[in-house]
Amino acid sequence: MNIAIVGATGNVGRKTLEVLEKKKLSIENLYLVASSKSVGKKISFKSKDHEVYDLESFDFAKVKIAFFAAGGKISEKFAKKAAKNCFVIDNSSFYRMDPDVPLIVPQVNSNHLNNIKKNIIANPNCSTAQLVIALKPLHDLFIIKRIVVSTYQSVSGGGKAPMDELIEQTKLVLEGKKVKSKNFTKQIAFNAIPHIDVFSNDGYTKEELKMTNETKKILDDKIDLTATCVRLPISVSHSESVNLQFEKPFSLEKIREALNNFEGCKVIDERIDGGYSTPLEAEGKDETFISRIREDKTIKNGLNLWIVSDNLLRGAALNSVEIAETLIKNNFYGK
Numbered sequence: 298m299n300i301a302i303v304g305a306t307g308n309v310g311r312k313t314l315e316v317l318e319k320k321k322l323s324i325e326n327l328y329l330v331a332s333s334k335s336v337g338k339k340i341s342f343k344s345k346d347h348e349v350y351d352l353e354s355f356d357f358a359k360v361k362i363a364f365f366a367a368g369g370k371i372s373e374k375f376a377k378k379a380a381k382n383c384f385v386i387d388n389s390s391f392y393r394m395d396p397d398v399p400l401i402v403p404q405v406n407s408n409h410l411n412n413i414k415k416n417i418i419a420n421p422n423c424s425t426a427q428l429v430i431a432l433k434p435l436h437d438l439f440i441i442k443r444i445v446v447s448t449y450q451s452v453s454g455g456g457k458a459p460m461d462e463l464i465e466q467t468k469l470v471l472e473g474k475k476v477k478s479k480n481f482t483k484q485i486a487f488n489a490i491p492h493i494d495v496f497s498n499d500g501y502t503k504e505e506l507k508m509t510n511e512t513k514k515i516l517d518d519k520i521d522l523t524a525t526c527v528r529l530p531i532s533v534s535h536s537e538s539v540n541l542q543f544e545k546p547f548s549l550e551k552i553r554e555a556l557n558n559f560e561g562c563k564v565i566d567e568r569i570d571g572g573y574s575t576p577l578e579a580e581g582k583d584e585t586f587i588s589r590i591r592e593d594k595t596i597k598n599g600l601n602l603w604i605v606s607d608n609l610l611r612g613a614a615l616n617s618v619e620i621a622e623t624l625i626k627n628n629f630y631g632k
Contacts, residue, residue, distance in 0.1 A: 299360040304367030305329035312614035358382040380416035423612020425511040434559040439543035444522040451531040490528040534576030543598040
């Protein structure tokens, strides 16, 4: 099969290459596509150098599946055009809430792929992806009524430039020099910023609203969700403190059993020093890790969880490749 990656030189594009190599998909021809400034660059895949093609002139009729990992503006301009010739798996937010575009986490709602109308499949926000994969088995058993989630998100969620700036700011602070933020609203080094994306009129940020709307679209539109999203000086992996209220009573034993048996989830929950997962342990891992599982005794059928996952994998590249695997397995594209 022929595959293209749009935005192949960026964080998510390169991570998609890593996942494709690890997954060992049968790829006949791989086309790496980016802006004109990257044309001619060479990127290695399976010990072979691949030259970068110009997005403006690339012919998507050459491929069956195109991964878009270059941001919303690029998806807005080029995804629809590409989808005339192939399936587009889009990592940006541009198509996520389009009613004619399925928003997919394969372990959670692969059945929504039956509703493809535009040949475009959207990949959810990184924080949403790890949340719904942990909540799906619990919702199936006990029916979630309400979610209160606070996220602690790494700077890689904003791309390579914020990652570089975190390193730069950290050096400046340690040297006692003045810090001027470029990609953040305030200093990120040794700090926490309760602001990701733009504010809406009701005081929520766009990132927080994404979590609400995307969770409803993927999991169940009857679920109420409120979020507070915070950026931390961490390179990779997002963490979430999650409070749930179920319609049905539960036992902690059943909760752990359901999570451990669900594809993509791994419980690390010992009530000892270090008996939980952190962003460092999650980095580079495919699993979504669930820790600090305990009853919330202040509400009926309440539960608290700590969820950690590599945002560049589960929240982006890994989920996209798993969508492609699902398309291939179910022969959506013909031969």
